[in-house]
Amino acid sequence: MQADLGAGAGRLPALVIANATVFDGSAAPRFAADVAIDGDRIQALGRPGSLRGSATIDASGLALAPGFIDVHTHDDRMLVDGGGMEPKVSQGVTTVVAGNCGISLAGLSGRGRPPQPLDLLDPAGDWFRFPTFRAYFEAFEQHPAATNAAFLAGHSTLRIAAMDDPGRAASPAECRRMCAAIDEAMEAGAIGLSTGTFYPPAAAAPTAELIELSRRLTAGGGLYVTHMRNEAEAILPAIDETLEIGRACGIGVVISHHKVAGLANHGRSVETLARIADAMQRQPVALDCYPYDASSTVLSASRLAMSSRVQVAWSTPHPECAGRDLARIAADWGVSAEVAVQRLQPAGAIYFMMDEADVQRILAFPETMVGSDGLPHDASPHPRLWGTFPRVLGHYSRDLGLFPLEVAVHKMTGLPAHRFGLHGRGVVEAGAFADLVLFDPATVADTATFEAPVQPAAGIRAVLVNGTPVWRDGQATGARPGRVLRRGARP
Numbered sequence: 325m326q327a328d329l330g331a332g333a334g335r336l337p338a339l340v341i342a343n344a345t346v347f348d349g350s351a352a353p354r355f356a357a358d359v360a361i362d363g364d365r366i367q368a369l370g371r372p373g374s375l376r377g378s379a380t381i382d383a384s385g386l387a388l389a390p391g392f393i394d395v396h397t398h399d400d401r402m403l404v405d406g407g408g409m410e411p412k413v414s415q416g417v418t419t420v421v422a423g424n425c426g427i428s429l430a431g432l433s434g435r436g437r438p439p440q441p442l443d444l445l446d447p448a449g450d451w452f453r454f455p456t457f458r459a460y461f462e463a464f465e466q467h468p469a470a471t472n473a474a475f476l477a478g479h480s481t482l483r484i485a486a487m488d489d490p491g492r493a494a495s496p497a498e499c500r501r502m503c504a505a506i507d508e509a510m511e512a513g514a515i516g517l518s519t520g521t522f523y524p525p526a527a528a529a530p531t532a533e534l535i536e537l538s539r540r541l542t543a544g545g546g547l548y549v550t551h552m553r554n555e556a557e558a559i560l561p562a563i564d565e566t567l568e569i570g571r572a573c574g575i576g577v578v579i580s581h582h583k584v585a586g587l588a589n590h591g592r593s594v595e596t597l598a599r600i601a602d603a604m605q606r607q608p609v610a611l612d613c614y615p616y617d618a619s620s621t622v623l624s625a626s627r628l629a630m631s632s633r634v635q636v637a638w639s640t641p642h643p644e645c646a647g648r649d650l651a652r653i654a655a656d657w658g659v660s661a662e663v664a665v666q667r668l669q670p671a672g673a674i675y676f677m678m679d680e681a682d683v684q685r686i687l688a689f690p691e692t693m694v695g696s697d698g699l700p701h702d703a704s705p706h707p708r709l710w711g712t713f714p715r716v717l718g719h720y721s722r723d724l725g726l727f728p729l730e731v732a733v734h735k736m737t738g739l740p741a742h743r744f745g746l747h748g749r750g751v752v753e754a755g756a757f758a759d760l761v762l763f764d765p766a767t768v769a770d771t772a773t774f775e776a777p778v779q780p781a782a783g784i785r786a787v788l789v790n791g792t793p794v795w796r797d798g799q800a801t802g803a804r805p806g807r808v809l810r811r812g813a814r815p
């Protein structure tokens with residue numbers, strides 16, 4: 325924490341954030357410091373009151389942390405469709421990982437309306453216009469977003485592009501086409517492969533196909549990131565399959581939005597976390613979760629029985645139903661819930677199907693990272709889109725005392741930067757990228773609710789991406805300093 329601006333520097337750093345309480349992302353105890361920022365980097369840390377800059381923000385009473393890394397997003401389209409990223413920068417998020425659950429925007433073009441769940445990115449299909457990752461990255465870099473982004477190649481997207489019928493195992497020729505697409509993505513700078521074997525376009529893919537494709541990740545150290553085949557009764561075999569793929573290919577695996585779904589499975593996170601903790605002793609395993617007891621994805625009758633309540637998030641033929649309970653819609657129409665589901669398609673929904681005790685147990689597990697799984701194009705989205713990070717900081721850390729604020733920050737900064745190989749991010753130290761969030765630990769809170777889900781968080785004072793402010797005092801600045809974070813890129 326020594327002031328070290330260089331004896332002959334002769335020029336003040338552009339900005340000093342003075343008298344801050346620093347949470348450096350490592351889970352180490354908080355400390356008081358001045359932080360100098362110049363260009364896209366943190367130039368120095370110094371004792372409170374010791375540093376001078378061309379501009380100064382007095383951060384007395386405020387927390388300064390590395391910008392949050394949202395490890396599980398479906399922001400592929402939002403990043404290149406204006407790129408303002410308000411749901412994210414308003415929470416203090418400075419980097420997102422996109423292309424999750426087997427769904428990437430890149431890798432498919434000119435096929436018209438996509439099947440579920442690719443329609444979560446764009447029901448009309450117009451945005452599926454990037455045949456390669458290189459083409460997508462070029463579009464991003466011509467019109468950068470407000471946040472940084474790292475990308476996964478989506479297995480379901482590649483299957484739709486490579487196969488005439490994704491309802492079966494891929495043939496050798498189709499596997500070769502997908503392997504070539506994965507090679508292209510990795511050479512362009514993708515950080516791994518995501519799968520969503522839970523969903524129809526990939527459910528017929530056997531473990532052998534997943535292993536064959538994932539072998540393309542081994543040489544470059546790519547990650548296998550998965551929305552597993554099953555998060556309910558058969559969750560343990562699904563975890564075992566994920567671990568087997570990681571071992572067979574010698575790669576790290578990430579279990580996405582870990583949960584146990586359905587009333588019959590409440591409490592089973594005791595079993596799943598024990599299985600994961602045991603595997604971590606032998607192979608690299610990571611996991612993330614969002615801090616809510618309701619999930620959200622496409623609308624499907626198969627999930628009605630395991631949910632206590634279903635709320636419609638969007639519907640193409642019935643946009644007026646967004647935000648309404650499915651049971652009320654069905655009653656108004658005088659039909660069964662199953663018939664209402666049919667009439668609403670294509671559509672998305674929110675499912676109340678988890679146990680709060682499981683949510684807290686998974687969130688508090690030391691290796692669990694935070695990912696929003698927010699769906700930015702839903703008319704009435706799950707509140708996780710706008711509220712995930714402040715909810716962990718405010719509700720779970722400060723109000724419920726589930727873990728200290730240092731641990732909460734680590735779960736959304738240093739831990740994911742390490743697991744995803746995002747070098748120079750997720751830390752507050754001299755030389756790191758100046759991705760930073762300044763927030764009030766006494767008031768930080770999610771304000772988005774299931775009834776009113778589009779609400780910026782409270783208590784987020786300033787957010788910087790690569791040294792440039794993107795959010796100040798409740799408003800986006802309009803700046804677009806975000807970058808593509810390519811696999812293996814060094815600061």
Ligand SMILES: [Zn+2]
Binds near residue numbers: 424425520581
């Ligand atoms: Zn998913």
